[in-house]
Amino acid sequence: MGSRFVHIVDDDQPVRDSLRWLLSSADIDSQAYDTPEAFLEATRAQPDGCVLLDICMPGIDGVTVLKxxxxxxxxxxxIIMTGHGNQSDADEVLRLGAADFIEKPFAADRLLAVIERVMVPPAQADAR
Incomplete structure (x- = not known):
């Protein structure tokens, strides 16, 4: 796994499938997890690439995973994604270190732009 890798954590199978298809079409490798527990178990070491994390899931929620x-x-x-977001949620996850907060449904090009932006190493971003 390299820097162009996305971990998708969402309890909704159609969402996971469509995100994997979208990322594949943009030449971005991905792995999908149906629960936060499965993601945390698979990535005991720090995950490579970036994480696309739903905030509202049964069991452990996205905020707890982020913490x-x-x-x-x-x-x-x-990148935190949600279908039920508000400014308070956005403020909290950004304060906790999330790179971005995106509300479902989102346009494919918007999500890809966010992913590309957050996956740029800091040294390269500073050089822009």
């Missing part, structure tokens, strides 16, 4: 990643010294950028 766990942050407490472990998170280096992978995390």
């Amino acid at each position: 766990r990643l942050a407490s472990g010294g998170m280096t992978a950028p995390v």
